[in-house]
Amino acid sequence: MDSRVLESALRALSRYPLCDRCLGRLFARLGRGWSNRERGEAVKRVLVMELHRRVLEGDEAALKTLISTAPNIGEVARDVVEHLSPGSYMEGGPCAVCGGRLESVIASAVEEGYRLLRAYDIERFVVGVRLERGVAMAEEEVKLAAGAGYGESIKAEIRREVGKLLMSRGGVTVDFDSPEATLMVEFPGGGVDIQVNSLLYKARYWKLARNISQAYWPTPEGPRYFSVEQALWPVLKLTGGERLVVHAAGREDVDARMLGSGRPMIVEVKSPRRRRIPLEELEAAANAGGKGLVRFRFESAAKRAEVALYKEETARVRKAYRALVAVEGGVSEGDVEGLMRALEGAVIMQRTPSRVLHRRPDILRRRRLYSLDCTPLEGAPLMECMLEAEGGLYIKELVSGDGGRTRPSFTEVLGREAVCIELDVVWVEHEAPAAPA
Template sequence: MDMAELLEVAEALLRRYPLCDSCLGRQFAMLGSNLSNEERGFSIKTLLMMNLDRERGLSEDNKELLIALARSGHNPSIEYLKSKGIDVEQIPCYICRGLLEHIPRLVRKALEKLKHYEFNTFLVGSKVPEEVLNREERLRAEYKLDRGESIKAEINRRAGKLIREATGKEVDFSEPDIIVTLDFGLMDVEVLPSPIFIYGRYRKLSRSISQCRWLCPRCRGVGCSYCKMTGKRRLLSIEEAIGSVILKYALGDDVKFHGAGREDVDVRMLGNGRPFVIEVVRPKIRNLDLDRISIEINYRCRGIVEVMDLKFVPRDFVKKLKASAEVRPKVYKALVKVDNELEMDKLSLLERMFKERIIRQRTPLRVLHRRADKVRIKRVDWVKPRMLTSRRVFEALVKCQGGLYVKELISGDKGRTSPSFSEVLGTNARCIRLDVLKVEG
């Protein structure tokens, strides 16, 4: 589009629709770098005015165009017409109806809200009433204008610049710390801090603490006298033990706990601990002193839970953690009780039978109410049994693939897990105590 063509289109546009400087300039955003849409729009209007055929004076045609320019808020045209005794009333911009003038006000509101959050990067988005977007789209189709910027892009860019100048923080399009949404329908601002993700490993030293929060079994989370109106089971969870301390420093709305697998309430998690990620929802503080936090958790939960290796990780780490939990090999220590006294050779048989053995395991009966019934194929690497003083109790170290239910490997779960300790020993075996000694990887 050359300049003559541009002026022709712009003139046709303005004769039909009053457009503010920004909305006009935005349609020709490919012209003149380093100009704002507003400057570009004003320049085009001024060019149109200067381009008028002076010789014909204030002909009807010239007058019409000048009135169109004046209606759209072009001051030189307004002044000129006034000098000729013609007063023209300005008409709100056909596309934005003055909406763009509210950018500074909403940005001020955003800055006020942002004061409560710690962030290094941000991104601005906007909600613009549908009819504004539709008007711009129709106008572009009508005049075949396809190279301009969209009104939302202009708003986001301008607001982003204002916020950057006021805060010194940078715009980040892929992983911003906080997202600012200017809502031109409600004339309000929403700030949404991105969650932070903290990786760590926990050791669970107690046999009466669960990994996650559970709903109160009586009221199902509503709150009743049994749960003292908390809606939660009266059992401390690792999620709460770790989450409450992190939440206190991050000042978020909530935490979500992502474990690399889990152990039963009565199972201890020892050794190097189990990997987990804590997600803090809507944190106000992002730069946390993780050393100090782990010291506080370990002090407050001493004898119950211990955390180590806390560090920040990106969002996609959670998916990797979950995926790896299924295959991460684990080493367990089980205390096994059998119905009939055992001969010594039975334990060496057990050791031989479970050397690199494939186990077929149907979903255990005890978790069937919350897990789909299916057959899992899992591998046991080895079992190292050790007789204790009684001949009806022995200890076994078991190394196996993640996701194998070890209690059922021992009991056989009424034939649903095979082979099992009960099957090989020829007597009912059950796990009376279980510890995870090591989670690999």
């Protein structure tokens, strides 16, 4: 036969029953603007016509071929076989690749997929396919038998067809760059599930009172402290999400306030059901949840890649603190001068503080104290200190010395015990490097 398309089709169909789609898919890159079903149907008709022509011209082998291939070709060959050789048409088995399921799975995936996209307020999506191993293997065998080389995979066909049919319903579009969800289609099972991407917002928080934790801290008697996370629950409610996660650029102690610049963070809402809520509305909900103890600013949407950059305690983070320090035996002007001379600009060697050793590895950090400015308070053994330090320096231990685990320290320089009794973070510089586009 001098048509290579027909030759390939005949080679495949002489060994395997194939539905129109699975036959047409072997030639998916030939012709434009047609479905694989149209391709397969056309090829089957021309193949039957060609064999019929040969039979009419006296080719007996062609009649044998037509009769033996007809079950694999299917209905379209029935009438001519019955006409040429009454009683010899036989029904064939289901399609060797898809088992005859492709058409119905695509149709049901579109129904279920559309329902899910609506339920989760999704406008931009992609389709993924989980293929049973047997199907992929059968597909390879048929490809090999046909030897055509102009085909596509069944996965590609399902992805494209389901995507196209969903888009034709309006309001949703396939978007590979920034999908809001992935629809996963099981084949041949036909199940569909949705993986909804989290909502991510760049935001900041201010802790205006002490004894507020960053993360929710449940105990059998209720939360241990009011938390930044808890304050954000109205945002979770507004977005209909399943869970909320705070990715903050570091954290302050529970008893430290966070003032000044506020602390940058990314708020993540997992599996939201409403995605298009204006930032002002989210911010208002968060501030209502903060009850005047925690304040929020919602700045913009964030990318997934930025989360890691926020969490990283990089050397580029600088922080400023206000500390109230008690000193054994009181504080003189001379003490303060000596302290500032010894520590300003110093690199502090700090082993993991003993109070967090149970949950953090014991390592040695080197962190610079950029500036120190202390003022003795009259009539009390206290001084108020403003400090600016590299991110990751533990201030309470810088003051106390933590039994010699932090050096130098206020205690070491003064030669008398110093304790930080109040701590506020007043400023966090955070220059997260730009996320890759």
